[in-house]
Amino acid sequence: MSFSIPFINGRDDNWRVRAADVIPGGSSTGSKQPATMYGTRALDAAVPSHFARAEGCTVFAPDGRRYIDCTMALGAVAIGYADGAVTRAVQHAASNGNVTGLPHTLEVEVAERLVEVIPCAEQVRFLRTGAEANAAAIRLARAATSREHIIACGYFGWLDWNSDADGVPADTRQHLTMVPFDDVIALEAAIVEHASTLAAVIVEPLIHHVASRAWLASARAACDRVGAVLIFDEIKTAFRMRTGGIQELLDVTPDLTTVGKAMANGYPLAAVVGRAGVMQAAARTWISSTAAAESTGLAAAKAVLDWHDRVDVPARLTLAGGLIQQIIGDALDESPWVGVRAEGPPQMWRFVADVPERLDAVVAACARFGVLVKRGAYQFAAIAHDQNALDVIQAAMPQVMKALLPGPRRID
Numbered sequence: 153m154s155f156s157i158p159f160i161n162g163r164d165d166n167w168r169v170r171a172a173d174v175i176p177g178g179s180s181t182g183s184k185q186p187a188t189m190y191g192t193r194a195l196d197a198a199v200p201s202h203f204a205r206a207e208g209c210t211v212f213a214p215d216g217r218r219y220i221d222c223t224m225a226l227g228a229v230a231i232g233y234a235d236g237a238v239t240r241a242v243q244h245a246a247s248n249g250n251v252t253g254l255p256h257t258l259e260v261e262v263a264e265r266l267v268e269v270i271p272c273a274e275q276v277r278f279l280r281t282g283a284e285a286n287a288a289a290i291r292l293a294r295a296a297t298s299r300e301h302i303i304a305c306g307y308f309g310w311l312d313w314n315s316d317a318d319g320v321p322a323d324t325r326q327h328l329t330m331v332p333f334d335d336v337i338a339l340e341a342a343i344v345e346h347a348s349t350l351a352a353v354i355v356e357p358l359i360h361h362v363a364s365r366a367w368l369a370s371a372r373a374a375c376d377r378v379g380a381v382l383i384f385d386e387i388k389t390a391f392r393m394r395t396g397g398i399q400e401l402l403d404v405t406p407d408l409t410t411v412g413k414a415m416a417n418g419y420p421l422a423a424v425v426g427r428a429g430v431m432q433a434a435a436r437t438w439i440s441s442t443a444a445a446e447s448t449g450l451a452a453a454k455a456v457l458d459w460h461d462r463v464d465v466p467a468r469l470t471l472a473g474g475l476i477q478q479i480i481g482d483a484l485d486e487s488p489w490v491g492v493r494a495e496g497p498p499q500m501w502r503f504v505a506d507v508p509e510r511l512d513a514v515v516a517a518c519a520r521f522g523v524l525v526k527r528g529a530y531q532f533a534a535i536a537h538d539q540n541a542l543d544v545i546q547a548a549m550p551q552v553m554k555a556l557l558p559g560p561r562r563i564d
């Protein structure tokens with residue numbers, strides 16, 4: 153199968169090549185870079201590099217090819233692309249002057265709604281990205297406790313405080329101790345070691361699987377014992393696993409929580425929410441951004457919160473994600489020689505591979521037959537994954553598996 157590369161207005165329409173020329177890594181978002189999405193198959197003609205339009209759970213590439221998307225904007229879209237209610241709310245906010253020198257009433261309304269649905273939330277500060285929300289939570293914890301050390305488990309965004317990337321000063325992480333996921337003993341030991349200087353414990357309550365209640369409860373008890381702030385990063389899990397996040401599911405309440413992604417169905421909005429006693433530290437430190445409470449993101453969040461009032465969104469995601477995971481997982485299981493499995497909670501599952509290159513081949517073959525998945529965690533479910541989407545995936549999988557056959561019948 154060959155693909156022609158069209159020209160538009162005399163310009164090469166190979167977006168992958170053009171992007172590589174002007175954008176380091178090919179995309180400003182790490183997980184959207186072709187090498188991250190497709191591994192060794194990043195240059196295959198079958199895998200899309202860019203989209204031109206998206207609706208429901210369908211993504212249209214610039215050349216017109218369409219895909220049932222299982223990546224759903226890295227979990228930022230849990231309702232569906234271009235959802236009518238969200239889009240109308242955003243258009244209304246945009247056409248009424250999205251921002252002025254005064255805060256919009258939506259900032260208050262959405263803050264009130266978050267206080268209603270997130271167990272730990274008594275107060276709210278909005279930001280634009282998850283990384284910012286986490287940096288704000290850390291700032292609040294340090295200001296509230298007048299201490300510096302942080303114990304952490306998870307990914308919290310690209311900012312310096314938790315990064316060991318090139319360009320971060322070596323001593324930045326001297327106040328940070330990383331601990332393994334869901335390991336009560338390791339967490340207890342780290343807390344004992346840093347007890348007198350510990351400002352906060354920040355954890356993702358789901359990494360590949362939901363954390364045990366014992367781990368989160370021991371973090372809660374130990375933070376209380378030493379006077380540290382407990383923070384849950386629920387950027388991926390709130391409005392997905394439960395409306396109020398894993399804290400609602402497991403009934404362990406942190407002091408602060410960060411939320412983002414599915415909260416605004418793809419519009420840039422994040423927040424740090426939590427106990428008033430800790431949130432009030434915002435008055436003594438400095439957390440602020442010009443566009444923090446710009447109204448289109450808030451309007452999108454309000455429309456998403458309305459969705460959660462009308463429909464049990466997490467239950468629908470469990471159902472749709474479970475069926476997708478089953479269709480893809482069963483097809484892969486029938487050919488154990490591929491050595492790729494579908495694992496994890498249905499709302500956000502992932503591939504696990506014995507040989508990474510085989511997973512790259514699976515992802516490329518899925519794209520060839522109209523199903524967009526990525527090699528890394530996670531594949532995210534959306535309300536828009538309807539019967540038609542399931543039928544397309546069901547019809548694609550036998551072809552995907554045939555394309556993966558070794559030997560002369562191999563077509564990839």
Ligand SMILES: Cc1ncc(COP(=O)(O)O)c(C=O)c1O
Pocket residue numbers: 226280281282283284286306307308309310356385386387388412
């Ligand atoms: C758990 C978690 N925290 C924080 C972030 C950072 O969010 P953002 O990319 O919006 O800065 C992410 C992003 O993937 C995340 O998954």
